[in-house]
Amino acid sequence: MQARVKFICSLATVLGLALAVYVARPDRSPANDQEKPPEAVAEEILHRPTAMPDRILLTWNDDVATTQAVTWRTDTSVKKGYAQIALAEDGPMFTTKSKDVSSTKQLLDSDLGQAHYHTAHFTDLTPKTLYVYRVGDGVNWSSWTHFRTPSTEAEPFTFIYFGDAQNNLKAHWWRVFREAYADAPRAQFMLHAGDLINRGSRDAEWGDWVRAGGWVNAMIPSVAIPGNHEYSKYDPNGNEYPDGQRQLSTHWPVLFEFPTNGPDSLSESAYWFDFQGTRFICLNSNEQIDVQTPWLEGVLKDNPNKWTVVTHHHPIYPSSRAQNPEIRDGWQPLYDKYGVDIVLQGHDHSYGRTGLMGYEQNLPTGVTVQSEKAGTLYVVSVSGPKQYGRNDFPFVRRAEDTQLYQIITVDGDELRYDARTATGALYDAFTLRKRDGEVNELIERVPDTPEYRRPEIKKKP
Numbered sequence: 001m002q003a004r005v006k007f008i009c010s011l012a013t014v015l016g017l018a019l020a021v022y023v024a025r026p027d028r029s030p031a032n033d034q035e036k037p038p039e040a041v042a043e044e045i046l047h048r049p050t051a052m053p054d055r056i057l058l059t060w061n062d063d064v065a066t067t068q069a070v071t072w073r074t075d076t077s078v079k080k081g082y083a084q085i086a087l088a089e090d091g092p093m094f095t096t097k098s099k100d101v102s103s104t105k106q107l108l109d110s111d112l113g114q115a116h117y118h119t120a121h122f123t124d125l126t127p128k129t130l131y132v133y134r135v136g137d138g139v140n141w142s143s144w145t146h147f148r149t150p151s152t153e154a155e156p157f158t159f160i161y162f163g164d165a166q167n168n169l170k171a172h173w174w175r176v177f178r179e180a181y182a183d184a185p186r187a188q189f190m191l192h193a194g195d196l197i198n199r200g201s202r203d204a205e206w207g208d209w210v211r212a213g214g215w216v217n218a219m220i221p222s223v224a225i226p227g228n229h230e231y232s233k234y235d236p237n238g239n240e241y242p243d244g245q246r247q248l249s250t251h252w253p254v255l256f257e258f259p260t261n262g263p264d265s266l267s268e269s270a271y272w273f274d275f276q277g278t279r280f281i282c283l284n285s286n287e288q289i290d291v292q293t294p295w296l297e298g299v300l301k302d303n304p305n306k307w308t309v310v311t312h313h314h315p316i317y318p319s320s321r322a323q324n325p326e327i328r329d330g331w332q333p334l335y336d337k338y339g340v341d342i343v344l345q346g347h348d349h350s351y352g353r354t355g356l357m358g359y360e361q362n363l364p365t366g367v368t369v370q371s372e373k374a375g376t377l378y379v380v381s382v383s384g385p386k387q388y389g390r391n392d393f394p395f396v397r398r399a400e401d402t403q404l405y406q407i408i409t410v411d412g413d414e415l416r417y418d419a420r421t422a423t424g425a426l427y428d429a430f431t432l433r434k435r436d437g438e439v440n441e442l443i444e445r446v447p448d449t450p451e452y453r454r455p456e457i458k459k460k461p
Helices: 002-024 030-035 092-097 169-183 203-216 289-301 325-338
Strands: 054-059 068-074 082-087 099-110 113-122 130-136 145-148 157-162 189-192 222-224 271-275 278-282 307-311 342-345 351-357 376-380 397-399 404-411 414-421 426-433 441-444
Touching (some): 054 222, 068 130, 082 113, 113 130, 157 169, 169 203, 169 404, 169 414, 278 289, 289 325, 307 325, 351 426, 397 426
Parallel strands (some): 189 222, 278 307, 342 376
Antiparallel strands (some): 054 068, 082 130, 130 145, 157 404, 271 278, 351 376, 404 414, 426 441
């Protein structure tokens, strides 16, 4: 009898506890879910710096074969940053041979608060060598990451070229970046032709741009030129600049460490560098065109390299928007005079690629000029989701509503160009081949697929 009573009491206790748990549980009904929708993580939390290094970027500001620059971000509690570097080895013992490198820091006051940006310079490096490095404060360190120095000689290499990323980066651009890396994991650098973000004063947008590449940005150097969206009328606190003029984002000089061999008034936004037999000239098409023009001629004239690649944001031959006569009249004659091979551009949010073009003053839209003395190829591309309709210029290949990236390989007397869509599909391709005393031979390799164009809208009679 006593055993039965104990059993009944125990059962009652268990049932009572179960009922209490049931009554106290949160209401998971659909109606309650509708009353309490999920909340977005605040930008201040999502992009908050800590003592742990983030936004790590490799760039160059000197000879690419013997130096390397790295920048990174921390919170303001980190007063001194360091880098460590060693020759990469097959095992972990390289850590016993690493060398400490000091860094400089800059305070950035953004719309999301303050942060320290650190810069370290690795110098006296050996060309064609694999190094391993990390950055931190002596306690909080990044992972060890590799980079390889290029050759001082003209050797084959590959780089990735992106047009405007700009909008909805996490939703729509990250996949393009990752597809490009999957296609060219051994690319020696990535070139961004402006409008990396939409609002230059927004820290969250810069954070999303850097996070797209993650550790890839810490392993493969970035080359970039500013577009119009890297400029803003307002400071990070939302106040209009006193002179009313748009100014380059305050993020630019702390995120990037580019060469200072351009005009003094355009430090790190107009510059050049030589890479394995190719001269790359990076121009700022947003301002001071007249200042850059004589500087550009000097850089083109004193150029011992076989290949010359120029990049600027606003296109010589627009694929969607208005003409840019100041840039075209100032710079294109120099491209012809000194034999620039290819110009990589953005801004127009559609794809357009010319044949070999020469300059003619007052050239109307829709007219091309072939020249035996000049022949530069021009590309306008877009990698982000913001898309415009096409104009009537007779490009060899064009696209609307299509995100693309370009893989370009320079190998001896040939430059090979492949444009691929966000899914990796080949969309456009050609080869430029050097010929002694003549303009380049253009070998078309356009795939046998229709152009991606918006449906024609029939006008009412």
